[in-house]
């Protein structure tokens with residue numbers, strides 16, 4: 001309870017409404033109404049008619065499908081702003097139609113954005129291995145961008161106080177595995193994220209129309225491997241649960257040492273990373289120094305503002321502290337965000353595979369979030385994941401998990417939410433966990449307003 005109040009206080013501080021927020025927040029319905037005229041850009045740098053593809057200062061531009069120009073996600077005039085919705089976690093791409101929630105500040109040529117959320121409540125995990133706890137997951141992020149020389153410089157800092165606001169070892173979550181605590185592999189718990197989740201810089205510059213290069217370095221940062229990390233995905237914007245496939249898909253999002261180079265050519269982006277393949281240790285407040293012993297490469301495709309897809313491969317030298325040895329990870333994913341008759345729908349389809357000691361573990365995930373309007377949000381996730389670390393006599397088991405939930409904003413940006421998860425399991429798992437355990441959670445969620453572009 002004490003930790004919960006600390007986070008709620010932090011959330012209040014985080015969400016206290018600064019003066020600059022007012023211009024960018026809106027409480028109308030963003031996707032079902034006709035497009036309002038784009039507001040004049042607040043940036044003094046942006047010529048009002050600047051096209052994002054015309055200037056060297058906009059190397060991340062997307063090929064625009066003009067059919068989408070009629071929708072509310074009209075391109076703003078500011079080239080720094082125009083590229084923002086398409087930039088996912090690390091160097092990943094997300095659909096340009098993705099919503100952005102942040103406070104924004106323009107000062108001395110810099111555009112600053114402050115994101116984050118706090119989700120605090122009661123977590124009930126049923127069955128013989130279940131646990132119950134008050135928990136508060138949270139992250140905070142500051143991003144600064146400016147034109148510098150022939151390109152754009154982006155700085156990012158992302159933090160999390162979860163080590164203080166979740167129980168020792170992590171948040172109770174049935175069948176979740178990955179990382180360790182006090183020399184024991186974590187089981188039925190989601191590890192807290194490190195205080196420093198990302199401290200990174202990126203520089204992007206245009207070589208020609210529709211062709212640009214970028215370099216990215218982070219300590220910690222996110223290599224070019226996997227789909228966009230779950231906490232940033234539009235399809236999981238209100239679903240705070242880590243996917244059970246996290247450690248087969250996007251678990252490298254906190255990597256202590258990353259260097260990435262990439263090229264963007266029309267709708268394609270090709271990247272390669274060298275990184276420290278060790279998972280973060282259980283001390284969540286330190287920097288885990290290590291060699292760049294692992295590598296990855298990713299090909300992303302953004303054929304349309306509403307769609308992105310990626311395939312990626314990574315060789316992780318020895319990620320796990322307790323089970324040394326290399327892991328080869330392959331992932332593929334498709335993301336879509338667009339207006340529908342029911343509201344704005346964001347969907348991701350994700351596959352991830354780990355090959356370790358000649359054993360292949362598979363994970364499949366389908367998740368979606370439907371923003372009915374600015375106040376009502378529904379979400380769901382279905383996964384099939386091979387789990388090898390459940391501590392059962394037979395090592396590998398395939399678990400199915402279905403989560404359904406929703407959040408209703410009581411006042412804008414402060415929502416009351418709940419979700420429930422049911423599982424499918426084989427007989428051996430059922431004997432250990434109890435037959436068809438159920439998990440649910442009720443929570444309050446705080447976050448910044450959605451930006452109106």
Ligand SMILES: [Cu+2]
Pocket residue numbers: 193242246250251253
């Ligand atoms: Cu994680």
